[in-house]
Amino acid sequence: MRFKTKFFTTALALASLGCAPVVTQAQTAPWTLSGALVTHDPDIQKEGSTYWIMETTANGGIGVKYSSNGTTWTQGTPIFGSGLSWWKAYNPSADPAQVWAPGCINYNNTTACYYAVSTFGSQTSAIGLTTSAGGIAAGNWVDNGTVVTSNSSNAFNAIDPQPVADYSGNLWLSFGSAWGGIYIRQVSKSTFLTVGSSTNIARDTSQVVENSFIVKHVFNGTNYYYLFLSKGSCCSGASSTYHIVVGRSTSITGPYVDNNGNSMMNPGSGLTIASSGSRFIAPGGESAIGDSIMAWYALDSQNSYTPVLFINNLTWNSSGWPNALW
Secondary structure, three states, X not given: OOOOOOHHHHOOOOOOOOOOOOOOXXXXXXXXXXXXXXXXXXXXXEEOOEEEEEEEOOOOEEEEEEEOOOOEXXXXXXXXXXXXXXXXXXXXXXXXXXXXXXEEEEEOOEEEEEEEEOOOOOOOEEEEEEEEEOOOOOOOEEEEEEEEEEOOOOOOXXXXXXXXXXXXXXXXXXXXXXXXXXXXXXXXXXXXXXXXXXXXXXXXXOOOEEEEEEEEEEEOOEEEEEEEEEEOOXXXXXXXXXXXXXXXXXXXOOXXXXXXXXXXXXXXXXXXEEOOOOOEEEEEEXXXXXXXXXEEEEEEOOOOOEEEEEEEEOOEOOOOOEOOOO
């Protein structure tokens, strides 16, 4: 999410919402969900038998949801709900406790969560890191400061972080939005801090591209990396044009191409797997558990364009590409 949204100030209580969007391109209906479903930028995790969502929240800090079955969701206590002092350097506004778009990974029984701190339309941004020894449920959250920062002199915007392990077990962080698109940088397995330089792996001069998420999936014996992206406008109510696209590569640093062989650096590239339906529009902010489950949000046009959580099985066609999410 490149800009702070206004949705939460008008969000309705959708706790009992349990419907799937009505759209013509559906292949399998999303899971029927209930409980605390208002969400933005959901990052889905599973530790043991418990599902977790880390999210953007208006209430301060990193939002948390949890579920014993993946379908009934309870709102948890945010991480750093009162804010951290260093956040003010990147968000000095009246709401310095709000941060965006967390992305988490569990490695060696430690969960590392990255998140963005910025303000509306600003390239003065930072990706922060917090870690919890023992995982999410342990709640041992420690502030590790910043891992990537940006300002007007950089080619990228340091927001929308997503960690991923490659097929060799090395850790990486993809990030970015406007001002150059999506970049990737290696991560230390001991400190979870980034190391080395950044590689530009996706951009689109015709529209904003953001919310990167990389999924590993083997097709015909080849180890592929699938780069999922949210393209378009996330936060413009009825005029929002968000949609989810995907490209793939045999190298985590690219080059990535879509199903037609178009470079993911080109305008309009990417296989679209989710676009607006009749009631729920502007799907985006996607994340996945392995290569089998994907979460995202969409705006409810019948409830003040409130962002709502969706989850579905991530399935694959005979050409090695993901099927439509809804």
